[in-house]
Amino acid sequence: MDGRDEYFCDFMELKPHKGGVRSLLHLLCSGDVAENDVVECPPGTTEDQPSKSNRWVIFVSVVAQMLLLWVKTPLAKLGEAVEYWMNFFTVNGGGVLKLIRNAMEGKVRIPDRESPNYRSLIGLLDTRIELDEKIKPEHSNYHAALGIMASKIAYENEVVIKTVVENHWQMKFLEFFNCYNDDWSTDVDLSWYEIPDVGRAHGGFMKALGLQPTGWPAKIDASKERPFAYYAIRDALKKVLAANPRAKFVVTGHSLGGALAVLFPAILALHGGQDENDELLARLHGVYTYGQPRVGDQRFGEFVERLLDTPGARRRYFRFVYSNDVVPRVPYDGGAHLFKHFGQCVYVDSLYRAQGMKEEPNKNYFSPAFLVPKYANAAWELARGLVIGQVAGAEYVEGWVMRISRALGLLIPGLPPHSPQDYVNATRLAGASLDLLLRDH
Template sequence: MDGQDEFSGDFMVLRPDKGGVRSLLHLLRSSDVSESDAVDCAAGGKEVADRWIIFVSIVAQMLLLWVKTPLAKLGSAVEYWMNLITDNGGGVLKLIRNAMQGKLRVPDRESPNYRSLIGLIDMRIELDKKIKAENGGYLAALGIMASKIAYENEHVIKNVVENHWHMKFLEFFNCCAEDWCTDVDISWYEIPGVGKVHGGFMKALGLQRNAAGWPAEIEATKDRLFAYYAVRDALKKSLAANPRAQFAVTGHSLGGALAVLFPAILALHGEHDLLARLHGVYTYGQPRVGDARLGEFVERQLDTPAARGRYFRFVYCNDIVPRVPFDGLFKHFGRCIYFDGYYRARAMEEEPNKNYFSLAFVVSKYVNAAWELARGLVIGHVDGAEYVEGWTMRVARAVGLIIPGLPAHAPQDYVNATRLGAASLDLLLRDH
């Protein structure tokens, strides 16, 4: 396929920015969702049985958009304050002492030492030297560290890759994605011959749409980069200069969704030479990205006679994000590598409790949240100093007693799982 087929008329796009009271009330009383200003759908898609899910999705997105700016400012302030404390010795008293002595260190947001909230929660940047390159779980352990470090600025990433991992830093792209509403959005497009794909993730990947479909080539400038096209072209250049090289794609959360869609769009655009050099896709805490037909399409591209089993979807325990969106349209596909609360790995077709809101798992979720809080207090004493959890992660664990599965989404547990569960993971992945 070359991506130039006639654009499918089958789609449903939610417009929370247009979701007024009248539009929401209409969704509650009529299955003709096309009359709601908050829903844009194909002419043949007026009758939608699950309009209640559409209603919940729009309301959730409206609330997230409403709090987006104040929460972003709050997050930026907290991040700066935590960097200020870290740069001045790691405590409020040390911060005050440095200020009184005129030795206050002011964080620079563009420096190799300025960390994101993710990086401050889990400060580990070194690879686990006990996991060798020949181990089956090596790329899984490397993948989550790469996914975690991707939250940082360019200077941090370059410093870690070159000076700590002793690898070659190729290129950095600042392609911002809108992450506030994506996971609760159930918008979708149908791509002919591929399946129905989550609309928010296609947008976050930087895919451009026109009347002919999803074009393989677009006009872009250095000031406005689109992730898919920028990464694809950089890969082509790098692989052309290194004929024996292969590449792996990885990502956490939204990044995981984009990681598995990337080869799907490569296949859509006929980039078979690139796909032939794809070693594997490793995702962590990935939400659902499309329907069963999309799964079949992706598996055909990633499970070929020449290269079998190249997609590995890691799910830690009750992580909430792999269990959304909750609309029945969106399915997981491929093999799931599931880690339980003791970081033991096992291969499954689907993670347990695939519907986060199921009452059948309520008790076990809360019990496990209590276990994770207790484990976090002692894990450094049991497994070594590198596993010690700071106060921010401990607060997050406490929040898990109210919303179980929320702190389980942090990269912290995925890093722990690939390291402490290396033996069981190696048995599962040693042949790949």
């Protein structure tokens, strides 16, 4: 054991790097998972003798992680190459003919990964960097609209972020952290830890946030070259807020970033009783997440809801889910009874109409009941993407990268809707209905 068994009252940690065919067969055939090489859990844990359906969920998670570990290096190199060539076409006009013309004129431009013009795949899918001038700071959905833009720009390099924040948003850029996370397969890692009096939380996301071998100590020694997200952001916030006594802050994120955003105040609360951490929680204005995966069980959700929805600070957590976005809907909690959604969901359908609900429709992406609507929505989104610029304005015109993504959605519906593109549109085009949902915030 590494010390976590002394901090958490119960846990199950998956070790895919230790697995093989024998381990997988044992996982399918034997209920004693504690004896399996790929599962680490204390004797007597609730997963010591899991049900058959739970073993199947564990099996799928381990296989997925093993496959990702196997393809990690070649997939990373492929991703870098695709991103580079997409930038190559973009900086040369965005088309083959323009590239040929530049070549003939000796004006071919080579993309620089460290330049303010180099974009990640997310940035190429949605090239918008400007804030919507129609949504003013006094509007109730201002933080929602700002949050998705901040979440989107967070995928870029430091130079891009600093340029956008200072030159385009006219805001002060404070600090950039490239935080340490050695768990490349976080999203499919179904490891969990049960925190006493709190509930179970997703192990992969906690590791990405900065979980230490001994749990969540109040302070750690971390180098500047290898910061951990929770500790780096917490300490930076303390300095900024101390220098600005009237300031408050918002935590936001897309996808994995959304999971970390809602976990951040929960870990702050674990360190409650420390004046500085209590002060941070008191000055937390809100948590806004987009396409956020499930992060904990029902007890954990109730803990976070009590934390973020108090008489003194009502409704501070808003989880945006667009259409058939696949990420918020897996893993499903029907068989494992583990990870669940909690808090008020701002569900936005494919017509960009928003409504508030406890849980969005189609809780399980793999449910056959929603098979036809998923493909129908994918076809609608492809068609809409071709004309939305003429209908809603030039800022909504979709580029060739996003259009290719929409076409791929005909094969895997729910994948293109996970990109920030539709979340940006939702906070802008659904502004009126969002105002109704958020007006008491």
